[in-house]
Amino acid sequence: MKTIRFYSILFSLTFICIVSSCKKNTKEKINKTVTEKVVPENLKWSERMVLSEIERFPDPTLLDFRKKPKWSYTPGLVLSACAKVYEQTKNKKYYDYVYAYADQMIDSSGTIDTYKLSNQNLDMIKSGDVLLYLYPKTKEERFLIAMETLNGQLESQPKTSDGGYWHKKIYTNQMWLDGLYMAEPFHTRYAKEYINxxxxxxxxxxxxxxxxxxxxxxxxxxxxxxxxxxxxxxxEQRWANKKTGNSENFWSRGMGWYGMALVDVLDFLPENHPRREKIIRYLNQYSEAVVKVQDESGLWWQVLDQPNKKGNYLEATGTAMFVYTLAKGVNKGYLPKSYLNFANKGYDGLINNLITVEDNGIVNLNKCCGVAGLGGKPYRDGSYEYYINELIRSNDPKGTGPFILASLELNR
Structure with missing residues (x-):
């Protein structure tokens, strides 16, 4: 009987030790998980998104989910935002990330890898903003040569009969809202800083x-x-109205590109330029129209003016662009202060509805329209059905870049 009691007590003690050890190990694992955040949550959203992008794309030439490096506008968008975060934080990790893109894409002779001047594609100008940022810091001749190449493209860009840049050589006689953002901030800054x-x-x-x-x-x-x-x-395009030449719909990100173009060009257009006030007037007209179609959630719809139509959805990239445009417009004194309310409402809409944070701290921006265009192969007809059925994905750089910029403007 004593033997049975002895083993019973021994078993009980052993069980208690095992449970205690398991609890201790579990607690240590939990604590370890909590403390080992890839992206610290005590940072501002701008920095958290930059760190998240670096984790997603350690090689900046592969931004936009690429398998091979390509000179394109999306790295220029994200890296320009990253550079602004660096200027605030002085965290060299961010500067090195920006530099790595230019370092890999521009060879010692100043040739831009994968870039073809013959394509006359306005999208290719955008990443020139990275070079405009880096050259004054590095004085590397290859960056200056590459900038001169991009400026040269604008000097030879095909134009409509009244002087509007074709979006691409293959898109004859066409102007897109996108093109204003891709080319004009670069062109204005280059003229200001490099043309004597x-x-x-x-x-x-x-x-x-x-x-x-x-x-x-x-x-x-x-x-x-x-x-x-x-x-x-x-x-002549199938998507074009036969009387006006316009496409059929008001696309959220298209309008977003245009708004960012307006506020960014004003950074470099001289204050004494006789037509500067006209750009500010355009921005005010634009902002008045944009806030009228803002959803109660603070977000904006993929097709802006058809909120209740089947298939339409509240979209992240256009929303982030609108928030940035409105916030910067107010901060620079171009817009009435009341527009800051709409910007904050839009930002809150993003945080509350479209931002998710993983256990390791990585920030995701969801419900991004992956791509949309007009014409081409396969043919994109610009219909409502076309816009709502294009790819939707998380962390599209056309959303993460503007989200970083919006976060900076709102100091959130």
Whole structure:
């Protein structure tokens, strides 16, 4: 009997030790998980998203889920935002990430890998912003040569009969809202910082403003103040209205590109330029139209003016762009302060509805329209059905970049 009691007590003690040890190990594992955050949660959203992007794409040439490096506009968008975060934090990790893209894509002779001037593609200008940022810091001649190449493209870009840049050589006679953001901030800054001939400089400034004039003339709907995604001067495209040449719908990100173009060009267009106030007026008209179609959630719809139509959805990239545009417009004094309420409402909408955070701290931006365009192969007809059925994914750089910029403007 004593033997049975002895083993019973021994078993009980052993069981208690095992349970205690398991609890201790579990607690240690939990504590370890909590303390080992890839992205610390005590940082501002701008920095958290930059760190998340670096984790997702350790090689910046593969931003936008690429398998091979390519000179394109999406790295330029994210890395320009990353550079602004570096300027605030002085965390060299961010600067090195920006530099790594240019270092890999520009060879010692200044040749841009994968870039073809013959394509006359405005999208390819955007990453020139990275070079404009890096060259004054590094003084590497190859970056200057590459910038000169991109500026040269704009000097030879095919134009409509009234002087509007074709979006690409293959998109003849077409202006897209996207193109204003891809080219004009770069062109304006390059003229300001690298062209010493005052006459040539003034010519570029005038040409930049002219691009906005043409978009306002051809693409703005007088009734709503919204702007159509594309305009075909020839009216030959299947997506083009046979009377106006406009595409059919108001696409969220298309309008987002245009808003960012307006506020960013003003960073470099001289304050004494006689047509600067016109750009500010366009921005005010634009902002008035945009806030009228903001959803109660704070977000904006993929097709802006059709919130209740089947298949439409609240979309992240356009929303982030609108928030950035409105916030920066107020911060720079271009817009009434009341617009900051709409910007904050939009930002809250993103955080509450479209941002998720993984256990390791990585931040995700969800419900991003992956891509949308007009024409091409397979043919994109610009219909409502086309816009709502394009790829939807998380962490598209066309959303994460503007989200970082919006976070900076709102200091959130």
């Amino acid at each position: 001939d005052k006459a040539k400089q003034q010519k570029i400034y005038n040409d930049v403003v002219h691009q906005f004039d043409l978009i306002q003339k051809h693409s703005r709907d007088q009734k709503t103040g919204l702007l159509y995604h594309g305009w075909d001067e020839s009216k």
